[in-house]
Amino acid sequence: MAIAAKRARRGAEPGRLRRWLGPDASGYLLIAPAYVTYVIFILAPVFAVGVLSLTSYRLVGTWEWIGLDNFTSMWNDHNYISALKNTAVYAFFTLMPSLSLGLVLAAVLTRQIRGLSFFRQSYYLPNVVSTVAAAVTWLWIFDPGNGFLNRILGAVGLPRPDWLYDPNTALPALIVVGVWKMLGYNMVIYLAALQGIPREIYEAARVDGAKEREAFWHITIPLVQPTTFFLLIMGFINGFQVFDQIYVMTSGGPANATTTLVHQIYLNAFFFHHLGYASAESVFLMIVVAFVTLANFRYGQQGKLMEVS
Amino acid sequence: MVARLARDRTDLLVYAILIFFAVLMLVPFxxxxxxxxxxxxxxxxxxINLLPSNPxxxxxxxxxxxxxWGRYFLNSTFVTVTCVVISLLFNSVAGFSFARLHFRGRDFLFFFMLIGIMIPPQAIIIPQFLMFRAVPLAGGNDIAGQGGIGWLNTYWALIMPWLAGSFGIFLCRQYYINFPTELDEAARLDGCGPLRLFLDIYLPLSGPVLAALAILKTVFMWNDFFYPLIMTTTDNMRTVQLGLQVFAGEYMTDWNLLMAAQVLVTLPLIVMFFFLQRYFVEGIVTTGLKG
Structure with missing residues (x-):
């Protein structure tokens, strides 16, 4: 916009303008399609959601500026507090097993294994499936009466929980699905990181008498630490945005046992039409995610990627 | 001999672990x-009757x-293909410009655009919804964007926000920035302008980055649920994921039909995964990101 105005103003002297813009002024035109899309559909909504969060806006009727009231009422909203707790539990307990198992499986796969690609494919396959499709399948597996899981538990004489219909087991059941989906992704990234470690290091350790398990603790784990950091951040961000799975499998129930941050945004905005309040919840989510992403850029591999350039 | 036995035993253990987890992963399929x-x-x-006795x-x-379902598949295919093709073009040309061209404010504009990587899509859905609802003179709206539903329930709402992406541009820029400057200088001496430079020199070299981006975007678009859930309400605008969720609500006890629909919705990506496996793995490893 500013460029067009300047161009019009200085139209009489194209030479100077061109020099000021740099040798490849057509670069502006080449970035324009992507940039306009970005400004209209991402940047403007970011500002808009900030503005909306300061209002009592509902889809219909009058509204007014209410300052930070939405933010203060968030902390007195027991649904929101449950959501915060559930989201943190979901993110943490999805992340820990899928990270540690992912690393162990990747380490095992770096041995001379027959059928490497079969195993890699099997572990990664759940990550290709959409969350909705995965959720529908697990809904059936967790079915208390006829589901596959309770049939197995019944066959070996164990108790058959109600899974998604019981407030105590619903969230753990959702976490199982999360781990199932994330494990292969973490494994593949770890596998790539491990393939970057020179074999000589392990051979030197073996010569020094280190056992395989010691090598894993003292060589592998420290050397993949940047990857672990990256996966931790990514897993945390993904975990904090969990919604599809919740919506399809439990709708946040039973008794709010599985409601999450994004589920609360969805309900307040598109079910109760409290758009101002839901915007405040969105701003909070945005701040958490932005903070974590910045940490990744600052301390993680992508930060290094930027420095190299 | 003892060492050999010990080795065989650990090998056995290794395969036992690997097969155990492979089975766990594959059982839901x-x-x-x-x-x-x-x-x-x-x-x-x-x-426990896993197999059908009478298929x-x-x-x-x-x-x-x-x-x-025909309509859902049509919608998903159209939205996915359109977004993949256009976003590849927009992202790569922008990434190229940020990497290889010299214009004032280039780096500022680039870093300013990176903010987009940090924004969770769900956090800005409310203004996006209001914006599409208020498109003037569309969907029964007046000139001020009031009275109707605007672009809600249209392909515009499903496609427009995904035509470019900060992450894709970032990826392309990182890819293009590694080429030697001699490449540009030679082409420029031959009289190539920026666009020709991109189309004739860089685009033919872009195979790996475009393949990775195309796969990430296809998976993201095909599997997306939240966005169509908010932007559409009518049956004829549903995508396959939304269709599957509604179907699951209506045919709750017909698990056989529900699983059949699930398999068909998932199949295109599974087939793509098996054919383009190498690019899948390379893609997620080099990007280390999804979507």
Whole structure:
């Protein structure tokens, strides 16, 4: 916009303008399609959601500026507090097993294994499936009466929980699905990181008498630490945005046992039409995610990627 | 001899672990596929009966006839293909410009655009919804964007926000920035302008980055649920994921039909995964990101 105005103003002297813009002024035109899309559909909504969060806006009727009231009422909203707790539990307990198992499986796969690609494919396959499709399948597996899981538990004489219909087991059941989906992704990234470690290091350790398990603790784990950091951040961000799975499998129930941050945004905005309040919840989510992403850029591999350039 | 035995034993353990987890990962697929082939009465058989005793492929026909699946697949395909093709073009040309061209404010504009990587899509859905609802003179709206539904329930709402992406631009820029400057200088001496430079020199070299981006975007678009959930309400605008969720609500006890629909919705990406596996893995490793 500013460029067009300047161009019009200085139209009489194209030479100077061109020099000021740099040798490849057509670069502006080449970035324009992507940039306009970005400004209209991402940047403007970011500002808009900030503005909306300061209002009592509902889809219909009058509204007014209410300052930070939405933010203060968030902390007195027991649904929101449950959501915060559930989201943190979901993110943490999805992340820990899928990270540690992912690393162990990747380490095992770096041995001379027959059928490497079969195993890699099997572990990664759940990550290709959409969350909705995965959720529908697990809904059936967790079915208390006829589901596959309770049939197995019944066959070996164990108790058959109600899974998604019981407030105590619903969230753990959702976490199982999360781990199932994330494990292969973490494994593949770890596998790539491990393939970057020179074999000589392990051979030197073996010569020094280190056992395989010691090598894993003292060589592998420290050397993949940047990857672990990256996966931790990514897993945390993904975990904090969990919604599809919740919506399809439990709708946040039973008794709010599985409601999450994004589920609360969805309900307040598109079910109760409290758009101002839901915007405040969105701003909070945005701040958490932005903070974590910045940490990744600052301390993680992508930060290094930027420095190299 | 003892060492050999010990080695064989650890090998056995290694394979046992690997196979155990492979089975855990694959069981849900087996449950879905086998259930999709069972007649309804078999769902209630007692005991562990994974395999259908009397396979009924007609479930697939029945499932597809039970809802407007042709329309859902058409919608998903159209939205996915459009967004993938256009975003590849927009992202790569922008990434190229940020990497290889010299214009004032280039780096500022680039870093300013990176903010987009940090924004969770769900956090800005409310203004996006209001914006599409208020598009003037569309969907029964007046010139001020009031009175109707604007671009909600249209392809515009499903496509427009995904035509470019900060992450894709970032990826392309990182790819293009590694080429030697001699490449540009030679082309420029031959009289190439920026656009020709991109189309004739860089685009033919872009295979790996475009393949990775195309796969990430295809998976993201095909699997996206939240966005169509908010932007559409009518049956004829549903994508496959939304269709599957609604179907799951309506056919809650017809697990065989539901699994048949699930398998068909998932199949395109599974097939793509097996054919383009190398690019999948390379893609997620080099990007280390999804979507």
């Amino acid at each position: 087996a449950v879905a596929v086998f259930t999709s082939l069972k007649p309804k009465e078999e769902l209630l058989f007692s005991g 009924r492929p007609y479930n697939y026909v029945e499932a597809m006839q039970a809802a407007d």
